[in-house]
Amino acid sequence: MKKERDSAWIEKHLPSILAGFQSCTDCSMVNLQKGTNLPGQRAVVETLEEIISLLFPGCYGYMPLGQDEIILGRVVGVAEKLADMIEQAKAYCCRENQCTKCGDCRAFAEKATVGLLEAMPGIRTLLHEDILAAYEGDPAAHSVMEVVMSYPGLYAVAVHRVAHHLVALDVPIIQRVMSEHAHAKTGIDIHPGATIGAGFFIDHGTGVVIGETCVIGKNVKLYQGVTLGALSFAKDEHGNLIKGNKRHPDVEDDVIIYAGATILGGDTRIGHGSVIGGNVWLTHSVPPFSKVYNQQPDPIIRTRE
């Protein structure tokens, strides 16, 4: 009964509503069979979760399983889905850029997929050092598995190490969807292009931004709200932004950057062993073993008496 009434009230408006939607058959935000034809965001995220589960078997899913069930049972499925996605993304970019040299997008996609899967043990070795850095660097970490199961910084770095390897393999778009999933889940925004050494630890992490052209050394530790960003954007003679040039800082080995610090510029380099204090604003290089603190403003305190 109710259903009939429901359908009636909306159905009389359907022609005008549908005509409105039809007005944008080829506008920029449509990804359909006859159009752009990229994988959907949710498909990419689900494949990412399977890739992460290969790195941390049994940790992010439902319950402990045998290793065979997790890895042997998933590798082929992950590979097939990932290759299809990379093929679609590559074909989209070829069409956009009117590229004629890419040749066979399918062959590219299969090669990139095998490249990522063969790199997984190396990524896992890096992550092992990241886990130890978190455990040893945080007084609130009571066990190694607590870090693995609950630290958002570890999750963000795990996704980054996968996404960054896809950049190295010249894959377009897919890894940005992956890094934004990690950003959504953790509040940590690491561009896949950034290069990050082993033993990297981000504590708390909400609000961290690490730009595309950052290069970060080994055993670096960041806290929440740290920005490694651009100071200004270069433009070409037509006034359009130049894409891809070096515009974010370098951070050498064994640096600690406390919460809320902002470090900007492609010529800025933080020397190894330095400590950058909370809320510091820094737009130039500092030598190794620098200690950089804000003259914190003395707050004004009024009390009753």
Add this chain to the structure above:
Amino acid sequence: MKKERDSAWIEKHLPSILAGFQSCTDCSMVNLQKGTNLPGQRAVVETLEEIISLLFPGCYGYMPLGQDEIILGRVVGVAEKLADMIEQAKAYCCRENQCTKCGDCRAFAEKATVGLLEAMPGIRTLLHEDILAAYEGDPAAHSVMEVVMSYPGLYAVAVHRVAHHLVALDVPIIQRVMSEHAHAKTGIDIHPGATIGAGFFIDHGTGVVIGETCVIGKNVKLYQGVTLGALSFAKDEHGNLIKGNKRHPDVEDDVIIYAGATILGGDTRIGHGSVIGGNVWLTHSVPPFSKVYNQQPDPIIRTRE
């Protein structure tokens, strides 16, 4: 075997546990058949996701489909679910406010639902300008579809434009659940009441707060951690907060506000073409084409030598 033991240990405690829960049959956080009777949060979020998928067909789901499958197949279902939710929310508010004039909550809900669906092409046109603003304003954006598929600022603004239209249609509660879903997913907290012009771009976005009574012009660009907030809250003669008065700033066309800036107060207006630097704290108006920078504190740098 195990199941039987499991049930036994808990079942002997069930009477006291259930008695505890029964103690709050009519307290403020219960939404049951015989009680408040609003739609659940997850139901609202799922309907929101379907609305967003109508705006970006094929982008957020699983894989490219035909337009017919996505739009024709979803509009009626979305309309029925949304109308039911709006009806429930309106009825809740009428009961709470002892309203006698609202008349037929069902008729209100159907009208609002049709109103939103008919507004969708206009919302999509605004979003098209938002996409171009992101692509043109970010050197790290390598293609238009990369913006659509991965930029959290675009998602937050898309949800906002839907939620804001529901405010214009006088719908209660539902759009706040929607805006908080976008906040959860992106770290960008835009109150549905805020008014935002075309070509709006939020980069990175984590920590952005845009208050209920903000009015933002065209082609405005914000970075992470920007607050457009209230300076103080007015109270009535009983000491209760006054709700709904103008308490957040206005931002005119073509303004850029860099990361961590805080702009407060309902009388504060940022003139068109202005640039507000990172971490600036501003509680008064500035004229058009102002450049507002912090005298950034010179950090103290100690090195080994």
Add this chain to the structure above:
Amino acid sequence: MKKERDSAWIEKHLPSILAGFQSCTDCSMVNLQKGTNLPGQRAVVETLEEIISLLFPGCYGYMPLGQDEIILGRVVGVAEKLADMIEQAKAYCCRENQCTKCGDCRAFAEKATVGLLEAMPGIRTLLHEDILAAYEGDPAAHSVMEVVMSYPGLYAVAVHRVAHHLVALDVPIIQRVMSEHAHAKTGIDIHPGATIGAGFFIDHGTGVVIGETCVIGKNVKLYQGVTLGALSFAKDEHGNLIKGNKRHPDVEDDVIIYAGATILGGDTRIGHGSVIGGNVWLTHSVPPFSKVYNQQPDPIIRTRE
């Protein structure tokens, strides 16, 4: 046809890929049947969501149900799943710490589970005061149910009150997975160890960090980006961090802390009735009824004329 080709290209690489994965059978990030044997993250999160749904029946799910369906139908299932998880986590920690005194992990787990469920009415009473604090403290809150259905601060505090009770029951790991889920969803990072009084309200919330050893009184209100953190980490004679000592501040009753304020150190105590202004950096105690403001830096404003 396609499937066969797909399988062929990847299957020839399978031996080397699988050999890579096998190289880490007993490394630190594996949780398998024959290994660490903790519950997976997703399993913990789903059980958490059921626990929260017992506190706010009908609010976070799909649609209003009868109270019987929600509570009676879920308590036993929640109890069984939670007890299994606690048993696994306790057994993991006993193995890690070579503990010999814990005795029966199952008995421990059942006792803790009953302890949590019997504490739920008390938790709900606290949350009721949190809801009222939000409704009365935010001019944008138009109804009590709007707070319940959409305020991220309330969700984070609800999860915290459950997680903190598990700390009181000496449960390991599980509650950290729970608190990180709330952090992921809200951007609010409250360590389960923190002690928080009734009537607690966090507005907006993204970027808030509340450390493990904080003690917060009644009717405290925080805004986005507030850090209650550690000033420095004590180390033992071997240079390892000392875990668990008091290193985060105390905040007494009726304190308001505005956005972006940083309060650090285990000896720092904010006296009752105090107001801490936006972006204040405070590393020492202040007496009751203090008003602490930054000498906000006067921004430099250049205009065209």
